[in-house]
Amino acid sequence: MSKTDLRPALSRMLPYTPGEQPPPGKFIKLNTNESPYPPPQEVIRAIQDAATGPLNRYPDPTARSFRNEASRVLGLPSPDWILAGNGSDEILTILVRGFVGEGQKLRLPYPSYILYRTLADIQGARWEQTPFLDGWHLPTMFGQGDADLRLVLLPNPNSPSGTIVPKDEIAKLAESLPCPLVVDEAYADFAGDNCLDLVRSHDNILVTRTLSKSYALAGIRFGFLVGSPAILGKLGNIKDSYNCDYLATVAATAAIGAQDWLRETVETMNQTRARMETRLAELGFNVTPSKANFVWCTHPSGEHEAMHQFLKKNQVLVRYMNFPDWGDGLRISVGTDQQVDACLMLLERYLS
């Protein structure tokens, strides 16, 4: 053993690889589910004003301005139902650190967001994948567990499928589980429904949100957790004291206040998504109907990797994903109509 060896658990882990991030401008990026639109004007103005603000001072440790506005917009009883973080990635890290000890276990559905496995690996914990049933339902056993099971994570809508598990099923899962059930609602604004009311009826349901997708703010790193104040108070003790940047907090506060902008942008993107789904089906793809800002599709030819390469050669990035024991396919983010048309035309050319 050398002086600088990392913990043994870490030397065995496979690091998480996010989608490719090429220099701006070169590609049409439909690979990481970012918004193709700029954030609301209010956000840009707020950042420009804040640039001459108290940058030399530590930010509010609890991002109160954001929590006040968000609790009002989301109809929560008080700002204490919100814990803010440096992206929902940090929130997920806090949750795993908070609930899962070395050797204990977290559960996720499969195929799903594989970052959860990396978070378990970093913690020296175990992870367990429960395959979705046909039609993207979850088996009853997803809601059962022993004392070692300390956290269950469910992206809803799910990635890569874009599907949702109905709320009544989620409530039942939480009731039978021996631990917290985290509903990762990164894409919920595109779904028309969400689990925020379940947080109030079930204290072991926690909901994560991000401003990276529907609010077009992946660059500023801001996410949050909704849960009962008793639990959030304890989780707050394990975050870094000043985890939320002043500029990011200002931007997030302006963004969450821009609900008219959100409604219009989501409506536009959902219309583009419907066109994508129709056209992909016409091209022979099997398309999973999506409630998120991306579409999962497979083609009978099975040439997904080749399609991905062909698109990339033509300056369009989509996500090729291969899930062992399950299958591969393409996850294509909802871009602007023009970006999506470019992608669809290239796929048509590839297939002809």
Place this chain on the structure above:
Amino acid sequence: MSKTDLRPALSRMLPYTPGEQPPPGKFIKLNTNESPYPPPQEVIRAIQDAATGPLNRYPDPTARSFRNEASRVLGLPSPDWILAGNGSDEILTILVRGFVGEGQKLRLPYPSYILYRTLADIQGARWEQTPFLDGWHLPTMFGQGDADLRLVLLPNPNSPSGTIVPKDEIAKLAESLPCPLVVDEAYADFAGDNCLDLVRSHDNILVTRTLSKSYALAGIRFGFLVGSPAILGKLGNIKDSYNCDYLATVAATAAIGAQDWLRETVETMNQTRARMETRLAELGFNVTPSKANFVWCTHPSGEHEAMHQFLKKNQVLVRYMNFPDWGDGLRISVGTDQQVDACLMLLERYLS
């Protein structure tokens, strides 16, 4: 056990309490070692430009623009000697998670930065404090350890004392230790010397830096680690993928390039510090000569807590600190000359 209990290790821990952060404008803040000056103009302009940049896109996962500029300014062999984070707090969290497993041990000097203990507690690890000797030297045993000792943390300059351990002593400690030695250089720009060259000669020496103090950017949350590329590559796997905000990275890149501004600001603050030290001594305080942007002082009357309250009542915040088995005193940040004069006048009034 309830469904939502945190890990047992966490229910026992004492959360870290950062210095008070009142609403801006009400107090002269000399309690959290922020810069009293605004950041360089280049930073403000860079943020205002970036506000219309690609906020909807994920940021560069490795903050390359910053690492390029910082490695040039600091004379490092390449950007791969730098790992960037959401404040040096996040860097410290990554270090503890990377090296110290549940039940293993980290070491810190005493009195020192007690956040390190909280980081150990969160990890379910143990911490061990080694008291400084007279004259703020470290005993030989600070450099000795068994297999359970996985990380040693040394703030240099130290807080609350503002003192430094000489570089040749640090090199010797690293040579005898069985684990990494992290030199936390949050305040090094005020000291006139640092351990960056030791990182190249000793692969178990790692240096943390922050832009919160000397660069006047506590609001934007940016810090970094300097170490050998082999170690930083492995630590990079356990950070969140997009830990550095786009705006913060732009601001930090502009700031680290403003070396003339840094030299002038540090010189001004060190002159103010000298005046503070002289005047506090005239008022009867025992003053520890400081190499940082704060001064630690005690008074023969022992009335430190009362002085703190008196100052607060008069809108001046300083940090009252009480270290069990060691003693208490006041840690006063170096503000502007005007801010420092207000504080000194109030102390004179209290003592007369």
